[in-house]
Amino acid sequence: MSALRPLRTLLFGGHYSLTRFCSGFVSRIRYINKLKENDAACLSALQNGHIFLFHRLMPLLQCSAPETFRPIALSYSEVQSVLHKSGSDGSLLKESILIGCSEQNHAQFCLDVGELDPAAILRNCKGTFMDLRKAFFLLEGAEAPLVAKAQALLRWHQINRFCGATGQLTQRNQAGSQRACSSSSIVYYPKMSPVVIVLVSDGKRCLLGRQSSFPRGLYSALAGFCDIGETLEEALRREVAEEVGLEVQSIIYSSSQHWPFPNSSFMLACHATVSPAHSQLNVDHLELEDARWFTEEEITCALQVKAPPWRDHRPAVWLPPKHAVAHRLIMEWKEQQHSKDTE
Ligand SMILES: NC(=O)c1ccc[n+]([C@@H]2O[C@H](COP(=O)([O-])OP(=O)(O)OC[C@H]3O[C@@H](n4cnc5c(N)ncnc54)[C@H](O)[C@@H]3O)[C@@H](O)[C@H]2O)c1
Numbered sequence: 001m002s003a004l005r006p007l008r009t010l011l012f013g014g015h016y017s018l019t020r021f022c023s024g025f026v027s028r029i030r031y032i033n034k035l036k037e038n039d040a041a042c043l044s045a046l047q048n049g050h051i052f053l054f055h056r057l058m059p060l061l062q063c064s065a066p067e068t069f070r071p072i073a074l075s076y077s078e079v080q081s082v083l084h085k086s087g088s089d090g091s092l093l094k095e096s097i098l099i100g101c102s103e104q105n106h107a108q109f110c111l112d113v114g115e116l117d118p119a120a121i122l123r124n125c126k127g128t129f130m131d132l133r134k135a136f137f138l139l140e141g142a143e144a145p146l147v148a149k150a151q152a153l154l155r156w157h158q159i160n161r162f163c164g165a166t167g168q169l170t171q172r173n174q175a176g177s178q179r180a181c182s183s184s185s186i187v188y189y190p191k192m193s194p195v196v197i198v199l200v201s202d203g204k205r206c207l208l209g210r211q212s213s214f215p216r217g218l219y220s221a222l223a224g225f226c227d228i229g230e231t232l233e234e235a236l237r238r239e240v241a242e243e244v245g246l247e248v249q250s251i252i253y254s255s256s257q258h259w260p261f262p263n264s265s266f267m268l269a270c271h272a273t274v275s276p277a278h279s280q281l282n283v284d285h286l287e288l289e290d291a292r293w294f295t296e297e298e299i300t301c302a303l304q305v306k307a308p309p310w311r312d313h314r315p316a317v318w319l320p321p322k323h324a325v326a327h328r329l330i331m332e333w334k335e336q337q338h339s340k341d342t343e
């Protein structure tokens with residue numbers, strides 16, 4: 001990395017306040033770790049914990065304010081009652097997966113009730129099952145990553161039921177933090193694919209691109225999966241060269257994010273610069289439908305569009321919503337431009 005940021009920002013990416021790391025944090029982390037290692041302790045925590053329901057990977061949400069939704073935390077006995085009333089014997093509850101621990105020290109779990117009739121479930125508890133692509137942007141700040149993590153873990157268990165070496169069924173531990181094959185002794189852990197995401201600047205403008213699969217008018221920072229054996233910096237330089245034909249001069253790390261779409265990426269977000277004399281784009285149209293330089297004024301204007309825009313509102317350009325790390329990169333760049341202007 002060409003520049004170091006203050007240690008707190010580097011470690012916590014600015015997403016957390018320091019108060020979160022005072023008393024209670026260490027004990028919560030150790031408690032979660034214990035539940036991952038001790039099946040009996042995890043089962044007992046489940047009986048006193050909070051459970052978030054999903055149906056075929058769609059979270060159960062309740063409307064808390066106009067255009068704002070919250071996941072519903074149910075107790076063990078509430079879920080037991082919902083399952084019984086929906087025609088299940090309740091044994092499904094043991095398939096709950098540990099996702100965290102609340103600040104009030106309640107272990108948090110998720111459970112996919114995809115084999116039951118959703119209408120029967122919803123008759124017995126308030127709320128609605130919503131596609132995560134829609135739900136993610138309607139959730140409050142702290143709850144969106146928790147729901148995304150829960151869905152990622154549920155998906156991982158659904159598609160990793162068999163051992164790649166023996167073809168045998170794998171067995172999960174009670175927390176759902178791993179699956180093991182008794183024949184090969186291979187232990188599988190949930191995975192994220194590292195992706196570099198970069199906001200390139202030529203000093204005055206920033207570079208955004210769009211894929212043809214993006215919703216109309218959406219422009220974002222350049223992104224790409226890291227190849228095996230690459231460093232973050234190598235992946236970033238390669239992606240920028242591949243997608244827009246530019247050579248970056250400097251790289252500054254910003255922050256990171258788990259991104260659930262389409263399948264658990266670990267987004268590593270950076271700023272990079274190119275020389276204004278070498279900022280002519282040569283876009284690879286197999287990868288990107290379009291890439292363009294945007295001025296600060298154009299960014300300010302695009303940020304005024306509510307993201308995602310209403311279906312009948314078709315803005316020419318709009319930017320990733322606040323939960324996306326691309327949004328954070330754009331805001332940081334804008335702030336930096338502003339501080340340059342006032343220097
Ligand atoms: N959170 C955000 O702000 C944000 C913003 C932009 C993009 N993203 C995410 O970044 C991810 C990567 O961006 P991209 O699509 O431009 O990547 P990309 O430029 O690397 O192109 C995707 C292609 O890379 C290949 N690939 C290589 N390794 C892969 C792997 N491990 N998994 C899947 N495909 C792999 C596939 O052929 C795929 O079609 C996307 O999943 C997107 O959702 C997140």
Ligand SMILES: [Mg+2]
Binds near residue numbers: 223287
């Ligand atoms: Mg890309």
